[in-house]
Amino acid sequence: LAKTTQPISMDSYEGQEVNITCSHNNIATNDYITWYQQFPSQGPRFIIQGYKTKVTNEVASLFIPADRKSSTLSLPRVSLSDTAVYYCLVGDLPGYSSASKIIFGSGTRLSIRP
Amino acid sequence: DTAVSQTPKYLVTQMGNDKSIKCEQNLGHDTMYWYKQDSKKFLKIMFSYNNKELIINETVPNRFSPKSPDKAHLNLHINSLELGDSAVYFCASSPAEMKGGEQYFGPGTRLTVT
Numbered sequence: 001l002a003k004t005t006q007p008i009s010m011d012s013y014e015g016q017e018v019n020i021t022c023s024h025n026n027i028a029t030n031d032y033i034t035w036y037q038q039f040p041s042q043g044p045r046f047i048i049q050g051y052k053t054k055v056t057n058e059v060a061s062l063f064i065p066a067d068r069k070s071s072t073l074s075l076p077r078v079s080l081s082d083t084a085v086y087y088c089l090v091g092d093l094p095g096y097s098s099a100s101k102i103i104f105g106s107g108t109r110l111s112i113r114p
Numbered sequence: 115d116t117a118v119s120q121t122p123k124y125l126v127t128q129m130g131n132d133k134s135i136k137c138e139q140n141l142g143h144d145t146m147y148w149y150k151q152d153s154k155k156f157l158k159i160m161f162s163y164n165n166k167e168l169i170i171n172e173t174v175p176n177r178f179s180p181k182s183p184d185k186a187h188l189n190l191h192i193n194s195l196e197l198g199d200s201a202v203y204f205c206a207s208s209p210a211e212m213k214g215g216e217q218y219f220g221p222g223t224r225l226t227v228t
Contacts, residue, residue: 034216043118043204043219044157087157104157 004088009109018075020108022088025069033064033071034089038107044087048073083112117141118220120205126226127195135190135223137205146188147217148180149204157204163188192225200227 005023012018024033032051036044048055050062050071061074075082085107118139127133139146145164151157161180162169168180177193192199205220 041222043206043222044217045219046216049216085155107155107157 004090004104004106006086006088006106006108008106009111011111011113012078013113014079015077018078018082018110018112020073020075020086020088020110021070022073022090023070024088024090027068027090031090033062033068034091035060035062035071035073036087036089036104038085038087047086078110078112080112080114083110085109118205118207118218120203120220120223122223123221124224124226126228128228129195129197131195132191132193133195133225134192135203135205135225137188137190137220139186139205139207139218139220141207141209141218143207143209143218144185145208146182147206147208148188148190149206149219151202151204151222153201160190161188195225195227197227200225 003024003026006020010018010020032049034049035047037047038044048057048060048062050064052064052066052068054064055062063072063074071088073086087104087107089104118137121136125133125135137146145162147162148160149157150160160171160174160178163180163182179191180188181191182188188205190203202222202224204222206217208217
């Protein structure tokens, strides 16, 4: 099973670019990499997903090196409202295979200061 | 309109009781999930349910039983509640045809067992 490792916490300031890296050394060929954002007392919210190289949407960019053993979520010009926990998820959906293959990382608590 | 809704939002009960948490999604998704988030914020999948096929995480005690009356609903019934069941339970859904990990989460149900 692909285990993920993320920094426990990060701090930054408004207007800065923030990069959060997730390690997933045992990623399988069929696994996708997905990042979620979670605010207190809310469910996780999908941010971005990728398989390889670079993916960009209106919220973030996701960089995945050729070996896919890590990925980096990049948040451009963060604001106070980006303070949240960010989870890296490695797995393959839908649940045709074992549900236990869907593994969330421990999350990175990002704190943005004025 | 709320995409994925759960009831109740808070549930306080005593050990040994039986309780249910309800989940409904209006996104037309084929796959639904139950997750447990413990006090350390680890998010672990419990079940996935795809077109009436249940995929069970083998680490979940059989006191937990998901019930899906139709594609839009996946309820979680818990028998003989224990102190260790205290956690936040999230329901989620995803399109069956979508690979990877884009799931839509409900707001969560905070279960406290005393």
